[in-house]
Amino acid sequence: MAGGLARTSLREGASHEGFLRHKGFRWLKIASLVSLLAITGYAFADVQPRPNGGSWYGYSLGTVGALLILWLTMLGVRKRSMTRGRWSLKGWTSAHAYLGLSLTVIATLHTGFQFGWNVHTFAYALMMLVILSGIYGIVAYAALPSRLSSSRADMTRPQMIEAVAKLDRQLQHAAQPLADSDSAVIRACIEEDPFRAGLLRRLSGRYPACRTARALAGIRGTESEAAEAVGLLLQRKSAILAHIRAHLRIKALLEVWLYVHVPLTFALIAALAAHIVSVFFYW
Amino acid sequence: MAFLIRRVTSSSDGREIVRIARIEGDRLTIGRAPGCAIHLTDLAVALDHILVEQAEDRLAVTAKDGLWFELDGRKTAVGAIGLGTGGDIRVAGHLLRFMPKAADADDIEIHVEQVAQRGAKLDRSAERLFSLSSVLPGKRILSWLFTTIVLTVCLGFPIKAYYDRQQRAERFARFQADEIWSSGHLSQAHAGLQRNCTACHVKPFEAVRDTACKTCHTKVHDHADPFRLARAQPDLSRWQRVELAVKETFDIPPARCVDCHTEHEGPQEMAPTPQRFCSSCHAGLQSKLPDTRIGDAGDFGRSHPEFRPTLITGWTGERPTIERVSMAKRPREASGLKFPHALHLSRVGGVAQMARRLGSRQGFGKALECSNCHRPDPQGTRFRPMEMESDCASCHSLAFGRVGNTVRTLRHGDPAQVVADLRDFYQLRGPARPPTLAPMARRRPGDTLRAQEQAQFARATHAPRIGEAVAAVFSRGGACYDCHQIDRPGPASLAFRVRPVAFPTRYIGHGWFDHRPHEAESCSTCHAAAGSSSAADLLLPGIATCRTCHGGESSAKPVASSCAMCHNYHKAEGAPSSIVRRGVRGGRARAASARGEAPG
Numbered sequence: 001m002a003g004g005l006a007r008t009s010l011r012e013g014a015s016h017e018g019f020l021r022h023k024g025f026r027w028l029k030i031a032s033l034v035s036l037l038a039i040t041g042y043a044f045a046d047v048q049p050r051p052n053g054g055s056w057y058g059y060s061l062g063t064v065g066a067l068l069i070l071w072l073t074m075l076g077v078r079k080r081s082m083t084r085g086r087w088s089l090k091g092w093t094s095a096h097a098y099l100g101l102s103l104t105v106i107a108t109l110h111t112g113f114q115f116g117w118n119v120h121t122f123a124y125a126l127m128m129l130v131i132l133s134g135i136y137g138i139v140a141y142a143a144l145p146s147r148l149s150s151s152r153a154d155m156t157r158p159q160m161i162e163a164v165a166k167l168d169r170q171l172q173h174a175a176q177p178l179a180d181s182d183s184a185v186i187r188a189c190i191e192e193d194p195f196r197a198g199l200l201r202r203l204s205g206r207y208p209a210c211r212t213a214r215a216l217a218g219i220r221g222t223e224s225e226a227a228e229a230v231g232l233l234l235q236r237k238s239a240i241l242a243h244i245r246a247h248l249r250i251k252a253l254l255e256v257w258l259y260v261h262v263p264l265t266f267a268l269i270a271a272l273a274a275h276i277v278s279v280f281f282y283w
Numbered sequence: 284m285a286f287l288i289r290r291v292t293s294s295s296d297g298r299e300i301v302r303i304a305r306i307e308g309d310r311l312t313i314g315r316a317p318g319c320a321i322h323l324t325d326l327a328v329a330l331d332h333i334l335v336e337q338a339e340d341r342l343a344v345t346a347k348d349g350l351w352f353e354l355d356g357r358k359t360a361v362g363a364i365g366l367g368t369g370g371d372i373r374v375a376g377h378l379l380r381f382m383p384k385a386a387d388a389d390d391i392e393i394h395v396e397q398v399a400q401r402g403a404k405l406d407r408s409a410e411r412l413f414s415l416s417s418v419l420p421g422k423r424i425l426s427w428l429f430t431t432i433v434l435t436v437c438l439g440f441p442i443k444a445y446y447d448r449q450q451r452a453e454r455f456a457r458f459q460a461d462e463i464w465s466s467g468h469l470s471q472a473h474a475g476l477q478r479n480c481t482a483c484h485v486k487p488f489e490a491v492r493d494t495a496c497k498t499c500h501t502k503v504h505d506h507a508d509p510f511r512l513a514r515a516q517p518d519l520s521r522w523q524r525v526e527l528a529v530k531e532t533f534d535i536p537p538a539r540c541v542d543c544h545t546e547h548e549g550p551q552e553m554a555p556t557p558q559r560f561c562s563s564c565h566a567g568l569q570s571k572l573p574d575t576r577i578g579d580a581g582d583f584g585r586s587h588p589e590f591r592p593t594l595i596t597g598w599t600g601e602r603p604t605i606e607r608v609s610m611a612k613r614p615r616e617a618s619g620l621k622f623p624h625a626l627h628l629s630r631v632g633g634v635a636q637m638a639r640r641l642g643s644r645q646g647f648g649k650a651l652e653c654s655n656c657h658r659p660d661p662q663g664t665r666f667r668p669m670e671m672e673s674d675c676a677s678c679h680s681l682a683f684g685r686v687g688n689t690v691r692t693l694r695h696g697d698p699a700q701v702v703a704d705l706r707d708f709y710q711l712r713g714p715a716r717p718p719t720l721a722p723m724a725r726r727r728p729g730d731t732l733r734a735q736e737q738a739q740f741a742r743a744t745h746a747p748r749i750g751e752a753v754a755a756v757f758s759r760g761g762a763c764y765d766c767h768q769i770d771r772p773g774p775a776s777l778a779f780r781v782r783p784v785a786f787p788t789r790y791i792g793h794g795w796f797d798h799r800p801h802e803a804e805s806c807s808t809c810h811a812a813a814g815s816s817s818a819a820d821l822l823l824p825g826i827a828t829c830r831t832c833h834g835g836e837s838s839a840k841p842v843a844s845s846c847a848m849c850h851n852y853h854k855a856e857g858a859p860s861s862i863v864r865r866g867v868r869g870g871r872a873r874a875a876s877a878r879g880e881a882p883g
Contacts, residue, residue, distance in 0.1 A: 048557050049545055053466070056526065114548075119437045119463050157409040172326060176315060180329045183315070187326035195412040199419060248413060255415040263425035270430040274437035278464040281442070282484035283491065283535075 020138070022094035031098035035105040038064075042109045051112035053120070054279075061110040065103060066272060069127070072100050073265055100134055103127065119278055123271035130268055133260040140254050148250045160244050164194060167237040174233055177226040182219060186230060189215040189237070194244050202252035205245055212238050284337065286311050287390040288321060292397065305390070309337035313374065321395060327375030341365045342381065342391070344372060366391065373398070437463065448481045467547040474550065483546075490535040496544075504853045515564045515571045543852070555847035558582065558836035562846070582835030583844050589826050592790035603785055610825040619784040621766050622818040627651050637678055645677050653806045663799035668786065671695045681762055684708055693762065701763070702753050702777045709749040716740060753777050790823055794849040 020028075038061060047055035053062055075096045083089060107127055115121045155163070168190045175186040192211040201207060216234045219227050290302045306320045313321040313333040323332075329350050336343045342364040346352050353373040354362040364370035369383035380394040411417050420428075440460035448459065461480050469477050476482045483495045497503070506512060519527065530537060543556050564571070566581030578588030589611045595603040597617050608614035627634050630650040638647040638655075647655055656674045657666045669675070672695060681693040683705070691708075694700040717736055755761050757769045757779040770780035807813060809824040834840030 050548070052545075052548075056529075114467055116465070116467050117463075118465055118467075119441075120466055122437065122463075157413050161409050161412065172324075175326055176317075176324055183326045190326065195417060197418070199415065202415065202418065251413050252415050259415065259419055259422060259425065262422045263429050266426035267429035267433050270433035271437055274433065274441075277438060278441065279466075281445070281487045282461070282464055282480060283489060 017090075018142075019090045019093040020097065020142075022090055027091075027095045027098040030095075031102035034099070035102045038102075038106050038109050051109075052114065053110050053112055055112075058110055058112060061106055065106045065110055066276065068099060068103055068106065069268065069272060072096055072103070073269065076262070076265075097134070097138060100131055104131055119271065119274050123268065123275040126264055126268040126271050130261055130264045133257045133264065137257040137261060140257060144250050144254050148247065148254070155243070157247070160240060160247070163240045164237065164244070167233055167240065171230060171233050171237070174226060174229045177224070178222070178230065182222055182227065182230075185211075185215045185218040186234075189234065194241055195248075197245075197248065199252065199256070202248045203256060205249040207245060210241070212241055284309050285390045286320070287392045288395060289392065290395045311335035311393075313372075313379070321379065321393070323374065323377050323395075325375045325377060328377070332374055333372070337366075337391075338363075340367065436460075445481065445487065465547060468550040469546055470548065471550055471552060473546065490533070491539070491541050492536070493540050496540045506852050511572060511575075515568055517563045517567065517571075555845060556852065558845040558847075561850070561852075565846075580846075582838075583846070584830060584834030584838045584840060587826060590791060590794070590823070592821065592823055593787050593792055594790060594821060595785055595787065598782070601783055603783075605787070610821075610823065614821050615819040616786075616821045618786055618818055619768060619782045620818045621768070624812040624815040624818075624820075624822070626816065627656075628653075628813045634678075641677060653810075653812065659798065663802070664797045665789070666798070668788075675766075679762070679765070693756070698757075698763070698779050698781050701756065702779065705753045705756065706749055706777070709752055750775075750777060754779075757781075790821075795851070796849070 041057060042051065042061075045051075045055070045057035047057050052058050075092060078092050079089060081089075107124060111120075111124055115124070171186055171190055175183050178186065189211045197207065207213075212234055216231065216238060219231045219234060285308070286306045288304045288306065290304070292300050292302075294300055311321065311334070312319040312331060313323065313328075313335065314331040315323060315325065315328045316330040319331065329347055331347055332350055333347070333352055334345050336345075344352070344354060344362045344364060346360045351358055351360045353359070353371075354364070355370050356373075364372075364381050366384045367386075369381045372379040372381070376397055378394075378396050378398045380396075382392040382394065384391050441464050442461075444459040444461040448461075457478075459478065459480070462478065465477075465480070468474075482498075483491050485492070485495050507515075527537060543560060562581045565577070566579060566586065568575055568577055569579050580587045589609045591607040591609045592614070593605060593607050594614055594616050595618060596606045596608065596614065597604040598619070603617070626632070628651060629635055635650040638645075638651050639649055641647055642649075645655070656669065658674070659665070660667050671679075676695075681695060682690045683693055684691040691704075693704060717740065720733070720737055720740060754777070757763050757771070763769060763779075763781060767784070768782040770782065772778040772780075801809075809828050810822045812822050815822060830840070832840060833842045833844045836843055836845040838844075
């Protein structure tokens with residue numbers, strides 16, 4: 001935090017306070033109050049013949065919910081400028097998380113518990129997916145970053161990449177005397193890009209077709225000085241790859257929710273537009 | 284003859300380094316093995332990959348078994364390079380250019396260079412490599428993609444479907460995209476409109492109008508005269524004024540059909556209209572419409588006028604006088620019938636005795652029960668009108684003679700026929716004319732025996748005696764007189780008239796009562812028949828009797844009853860819509876009959 005930013009005052013920044021605990025859970029309290037008000041209103045609102053998104057209370061909750069969704073989306077804009085004070089980014093994020101959770105209550109009451117295979121329930125389902133991915137994001141951010149640093153084994157990311165490249169060069173040399181069948185396996189191992197792993201590989205951390213592991217298994221049968229040297233190098237590469245893959249996995253687990261949260265938010269806004277337009281189109 | 288090999292490599296700073304080697308002989312080996320003439324340190328190259336041999340004016344190029352190379356861009360295992368033309372061999376990442384040999388030159392020049400850095404990787408930034416962004420499409424692209432898809436499918440297609448419906452008039456049996464806008468299944472009554480959105484949603488952005496409903500519902504009555512309806516409206520509360528203002532803003536007319544008949548609530552019957560929709564006007568109707576004949580009604584349990592059944596209160600000749608009289612006034616019914624319920628239901632006396640005697644044949648018990656005479660209609664809603672022949676005649680026989688095994692009975696409902704039958708009967712039943720009184724028989728004065736015989740025969744066949752017998756049937760103690768009021772003719776006439784008997788088909792025309800749900804109760808719970816000794820007693824229960832079980836909508840009584848349980852908003856005479864709708868659920872047949880086709 002040194003450098004460009006002014007030193008934070010002791011009062012507000014001496015100890016780190018996560019966005020969830022911001023100002024003594026201020027936004028948790030506000031969001032709970034909002035939810036409670038919505039539930040109380042739902043219980044006492046005189047709507048006939050049954051609670052429904054088209055009743056006066058339904059329209060009210062729907063308006064609040066829609067505005068809330070748009071405001072929550074604004075975090076994407078807001079986060080690009082970091083400020084402090086009453087409307088600090090941390091405060092904003094805190095409000096985003098808790099008000100976003102209260103949306104589950106507001107929107108569910110808005111439905112009047114009427115669901116079906118239609119645009120309206122589709123928008124609701126998208127909203128719930130966005131919120132669920134957000135909840136996952138909060139959990140991931142709380143649990144994973146510490147594991148991320150431990151998975152590095154005191155290496156920076158470029159160092160890990162460099163280590164693999166160096167081992168590949170050494171393998172290239174060491175494998176020169178090998179017979180053609182063995183050298184093909186080593187070549188495959190060298191040509192393998194450890195980062196060419198798709199989403200599922202990265203998330204699961206399983207690499208059943210790992211060429212380094214295959215090369216290691218293949219070279220074991222060969223007995224020669226060169227093969228021994230190559231085997232040693234392959235073991236080292238294997239260890240480095242394990243680190244990289246553990247790192248990739250945690251990184252993927254940390255990032256994957258945003259690939260759901262952000263695009264689905266926009267899908268949700270589109271569905272919300274369709275929901276609102278359809279209601280008034282066929283009024 | 285020799286090969287001149289020029290190796291070109293690049294230093295780390297991009298400089299070209301050229302190394303030249305000369306190999307004597309007409310054979311050249313290319314491979315990864317250190318002993319090869321051209322040694323390529325590339326794992327994609329086999330230890331002994333290619334053999335080049337000079338043969339006259341060309342070079343024969345042969346790959347080791349199972350291996351291959353590219354000769355002038357063509358993949359092959361065996362090939363030849365003309366010495367005069369030269370050629371390119373590519374093996375793995377290396378390009379070997381055999382330069383054209385000048386006629387006078389002695390050496391074959393070969394340029395060896397590395398053309399492709401196999402496995403060129405790790406040149407991207409470390410941050411990006413570790414991030415998911417390197418393997419997933421960008422969030423921005425995904426966002427645009429999803430937004431476009433959702434807007435197209437959920438908004439574009441349905442709007443197109445709406446305009447398609449405008450273009451084509453045919454019924455839509457197939458799925459149309461705007462159906463995905465439907466917030467729920469239509470009620471069972473409107474199931475046929477499920478695919479036909481524009482039947483009700485006629486114009487876009489216009490709330491459903493009553494005109495759409497009236498396209499099909501052409502016979503729905505207004506609740507009342509629109510002006511009287513408007514005058515009866517209650518004063519608006521502040522909240523209602525806000526509601527009205529909002530509706531006005533969004534161009535939603537007040538009191539639309541759909542305000543009560545809400546749709547898209549699932550494939551079920553429509554819910555009965557809540558009590559307050561009625562009570563808001565009817566609780567204080569008298570003050571709003573002073574000339575109304577309808578009493579104030581706010582809640583069945585607390586404020587509802589006494590029942591005012593429609594009944595026959597008298598007769599003008601053959602025409603009954605029909606009136607609505609409050610039960611509070613203890614109305615007397617002038618049906619024209621004599622019938623003491625008490626006598627018939629008594630557990631002792633002649634009727635009970637007769638019931639016991641006839642019991643085995645007629646299904647009677649120790650005394651008569653209501654159900655021995657009153658039979659429910661097929662729906663069980665009401666009772667069939669009484670029929671003398673089927674409901675009374677098992678005891679009240681009209682038999683007057685026997686011919687063989689056939690019992691002759693008087694014809695019920697036709698007094699002139701009764702008189703004719705009786706006259707005929709008595710004339711035929713008279714004694715046969717004695718032979719001594721044959722028309723041709725000679726009589727002598729002083730024959731007292733014959734005179735007596737003559738007088739006896741005359742007495743037996745004398746007309747006034749038949750008249751007496753006929754009159755007896757129509758008089759006290761006679762078969763007709765027991766139940767009917769008789770108009771006696773003048774002396775010497777037999778034109779007896781029986782006063783007509785009539786009952787209303789329904790006593791309560793503006794409310795609905797169904798006996799079937801009350802089957803668990805005995806008749807006497809509501810109808811005080813056992814104590815009634817006159818047919819003029821109206822045995823309908825008053826509202827107090829109903830209130831022992833029924834209360835208003837929010838009552839704690841066993842049966843909370845809103846207005847819609849008995850009344851219909853639209854002035855139909857049959858069962859209230861709420862009950863008809865329940866009938867639709869159970870089967871249309873029952874509903875149709877409940878709508879009023881049943882007698883009683």
